[in-house]
Amino acid sequence: MALIKSISGIRGTIGGKPGENLSPLDIVKFTAAYGTWVSEKNGNLPPARPPARAGTDGDDLVGRGQAGKKIVIGRDGRISGELVNRLVASTLISLGFDVIDLGLSTTPTVEIAVKAEDAAGGIIITASHNPKEWNALKLLNSNGEFINAEESLFVLQLAGKENFDFVSIDKLGTYKQDDSWLQKHIDAVVNYELVDVAEIKKSKFKIVVDGINSTGAIFVPALLKALGVKEVITLNEEVNGQFAHNPEPLPEHLSGLSTAVKKNEANLGIAIDPDVDRLCFVCEDGSMFGEEYTLVAVADYVLSKRSGNTVSNMSSTKALKDITEKHGGEYFPSAVGEVNVVNKMKEVHAVIGGEGNGGIIVPDFHYGRDALIGIGLFLTHLAYSKKSIKQLRGSYPHYFISKNKIALEKHVDVKEIFKKIKDKYKNNPINTEDGLKIEFDNDWVHLRTSNTEPIIRIYSESNFETTAENIARKLMKDISEVM
Numbered sequence: 077m078a079l080i081k082s083i084s085g086i087r088g089t090i091g092g093k094p095g096e097n098l099s100p101l102d103i104v105k106f107t108a109a110y111g112t113w114v115s116e117k118n119g120n121l122p123p124a125r126p127p128a129r130a131g132t133d134g135d136d137l138v139g140r141g142q143a144g145k146k147i148v149i150g151r152d153g154r155i156s157g158e159l160v161n162r163l164v165a166s167t168l169i170s171l172g173f174d175v176i177d178l179g180l181s182t183t184p185t186v187e188i189a190v191k192a193e194d195a196a197g198g199i200i201i202t203a204s205h206n207p208k209e210w211n212a213l214k215l216l217n218s219n220g221e222f223i224n225a226e227e228s229l230f231v232l233q234l235a236g237k238e239n240f241d242f243v244s245i246d247k248l249g250t251y252k253q254d255d256s257w258l259q260k261h262i263d264a265v266v267n268y269e270l271v272d273v274a275e276i277k278k279s280k281f282k283i284v285v286d287g288i289n290s291t292g293a294i295f296v297p298a299l300l301k302a303l304g305v306k307e308v309i310t311l312n313e314e315v316n317g318q319f320a321h322n323p324e325p326l327p328e329h330l331s332g333l334s335t336a337v338k339k340n341e342a343n344l345g346i347a348i349d350p351d352v353d354r355l356c357f358v359c360e361d362g363s364m365f366g367e368e369y370t371l372v373a374v375a376d377y378v379l380s381k382r383s384g385n386t387v388s389n390m391s392s393t394k395a396l397k398d399i400t401e402k403h404g405g406e407y408f409p410s411a412v413g414e415v416n417v418v419n420k421m422k423e424v425h426a427v428i429g430g431e432g433n434g435g436i437i438v439p440d441f442h443y444g445r446d447a448l449i450g451i452g453l454f455l456t457h458l459a460y461s462k463k464s465i466k467q468l469r470g471s472y473p474h475y476f477i478s479k480n481k482i483a484l485e486k487h488v489d490v491k492e493i494f495k496k497i498k499d500k501y502k503n504n505p506i507n508t509e510d511g512l513k514i515e516f517d518n519d520w521v522h523l524r525t526s527n528t529e530p531i532i533r534i535y536s537e538s539n540f541e542t543t544a545e546n547i548a549r550k551l552m553k554d555i556s557e558v559m
Contacts, residue, residue, distance in 0.1 A: 081232050081501075082527040085213035085222075087203055090156045098200045098211055102164045107199065108242075109235035110172040110215050111118030113227065114147070114197045129430035140449060145249065147173045148190045148216075150181030150257075151201035152351045153290035155317035156211045159200045164213065165251055172243040174250045178257050180291050180319060182352035183214065184446035185261045190220035191442070192260075202351035205324035206529065214269040258295060262302050268441060270381055272459065273453035276303025277460040282342045284358075285310045286333040288323050289316055292447070299448050303455060309340055317508035325349055325356045325434060326479070327364045343463045344458075348396045348447045354434040357446035357454070360467040367434040374436050374450055374474055375428045377457035379403035384427030387420045389413070390513050391535045411510035413527055418443045432477070437529065466551040467490050473497040476558055478548040481531040482555055490525050496558045497523065497551070514551075521547050521554070 079088035079097055084227040086106045088098030095102065149166050151157040157180075165175045176193055178186060183200045188199040196218050203210035215223050215231065223231070234240075242250075246545030266273055266348055283305055289434025293313040300308045311332060312320040322329045325347040337345040337358050344365075357365035365373075372395045375386050379400065386400040390409040397407035405427075410420035416433065430437045436447035438453070461468055484490070494512050507513040511524025521536040534551055538544040 078530050080483055080527075080530065082228070084432075085200075085212045085214040087206070087210065088449050089209045090101050090159075091209075092213055098160075100159075100163055102286050103160055103213070104167050104236060105235050106213055106231070107164045107167040107172065108240040110175060110197070110199065110213070111147070111168050111233045112234050113231050114173075115171065115372050115423075118472055131196055139538055145172065145174045148176045148186055148187040148195045149176065149201065150178035150189070150196040150198075152182070153180060153293075153315040153317050154201075154203065154211055154350065157201055157317065160211050164199055164201060168383060168459050169249040169251060170242045170250050171240075172247050175252065177251065177253050178254060179255055180259075180294065181257065182291050182295055182448070184353055184442070184444050184448060185295070186445040187216060187446075188255050188261060188264065188442050189254075190216050190218065193362040200351065203486035204351050205349045205354070206321065208319050219443070221418060224415050224419070232433060238461045258298065258457035261295070265299060265448050265452040268438075268449065268452060268465045270378065270456065271303075271449075272456045273302075274305050275459040276455045279343075279455075281305050281344065281455065281459075282307040282309075282340065284311065284333060284336045284340060284342045284345040285343065286311045286325075286347045287313045287315075288321075288325075288328065288348065288350055289314055290323070290352075291315060292348040292350070292352045295352055295448060296346060296348060296396070296451065299451060303452060305455075307342075309336065309342065311336055314492070319350070323350050325354055325367060330356075330364070331359060334358050334364075334548075338362040346451065349506075352447045352554055355436060355450045355454075356434040357465060359469060360464055361466055363466065365465060365469050368432045368475075368477055369395065369469060369472060370434045370450065370454070371428075371430040371432065371436055372396050372399055373457060373468065374430075374453045375399055375451055376403075376472070377427040377460075378403060378438070382427045385424045387426045387429035388416055389417055389422060390507065390510060391524070391533070393475050393477055393521075393537060395475050398473050412524060414445055416510075429496060475537055476544045477535060477538060477543040480534040480552060481529075482534065482552060484525070484530045484532060488559065493532075493555060494523065500554065515540050516547065517544060521551050523551060 139251040151161050168175050186200045198216035200214040289312045297308050333345045347356050351463050356367040376399050385406045387408045389412040400407040408424045410416045437452035441449050471485040501514050511520045519538040536544045536547040
């Protein structure tokens with residue numbers, strides 16, 4: 077059991093002792109710290125509201141409230157989602173904020189809603205790809221983007237001090253449920269200028285979706301219908317948080333989707349994670365398109381329409397660099413973490429970016445990983461190509477990434493481990509911006525601690541699968557020996 081505090085939010089397992097797991101006390105404490113940070117960022121605590129007139133209710137006041145008083149929240153389909161949602165909403169109201177609750181939603185939907193509602197921030201209640209016993213608070217700024225490392229540290233310090241100032245009874249915030257954002261998000265995808273609904277509809281795709289018992293089972297089929305896809309088969313469609321398999325959309329977890337694609341003679345399969353910010357595809361023969369190649373394919377399409385640069389984190393495939401340079405652009409790596417990718421994209425004016433875990437970021441749509449816009453762009457690209465998805469995958473460079481991890485015991489000194497590994501490979505090119513990235517001629521390995529789990533991730537890439545796996549095994553052995 078664990079409680080992890082990082083730039084990816086406050087994440088932990090439900091139950092157990094406060095301070096060691098994501099207990100109700102921890103949820104209230106960190107929400108209060110975030111709300112206090114938002115208030116201080118706005119220059120003052122939320123002002124008092126006028127008393128409600130006869131014949132009106134608090135919901136009516138939300139729409140007319142000040143921007144600095146609004147916080148948007150939403151949750152994925154986890155078992156603990158409603159419990160955490162109520163604690164978060166009540167805490168924010170107790171700080172004087174007007175809460176707009178999107179209910180069952182997605183991470184990108186909440187991000188879009190924060191900016192559109194002119195809110196002061198947002199909280200997404202999701203532990204992304206973690207198993208069902210986990211949940212988390214993902215914290216957004218007023219642009220609907222994740223707060224940065226410095227802001228995250230400030231929130232954590234506030235939580236540690238527990239110096240909160242809750243408002244008096246006549247200054248309490250209000251609560252409003254808003255279920256309109258499913259359709260608003262879908263409409264935005266359908267109307268995006270690089271998404272061609274007519275071409276998608278003409279292709280008559282038959283698609284199998286793995287909804288992984290979360291909100292993707294609601295949002296993805298609805299989007300596909302809006303895109304003109306008439307034949308949609310949904311697996312694991314009951315939104316109950318009882319994930320039918322490990323919810324991280326990796327090849328080893330998608331055998332059911334692969335079988336269903338072949339059985340139903342579908343054109344492709346779509347897999348997302350529980351909060352719908354990661355996206356990967358299965359080919360018509362049941363093989364994996366590869367989560368690394370989701371961004372490569374979408375970038376190939378976007379760059380064919382717009383000249384510009386690209387960004388991905390340094391754990392992602394170098395195929396994106398190849399595709400970018402083919403289109404005359406320049407590729408830039410960033411540290412792992414959505415906020416780091418976004419900052420680099422802004423810095424280099426990238427027209428497309430994301431992460432090799434299937435995260436697509438389209439900057440003029442919004443600065444956040446979004447599987448829904450990713451689906452719209454990918455299907456448009458596939459329709460224009462007149463190829464099968466297997467043929468499309470075959471048109472890209474063939475690299476292999478081996479993804480591994482080592483569990484960390486408490487009190488392990490990761491910095492000391494990395495220092496010794498760095499010393500061992502001191503004659504190789506090494507990047508220390510985010511953990512250790514070591515280059516071996518045309519191959520590489522990236523070692524870093526996870527923002528979301530108590531593990532060290534070991535990613536390696538080569539032109540040959542066995543070489544990538546051998547590099548990873550060698551580094552895992554090195555780490556084990558040091559530990």
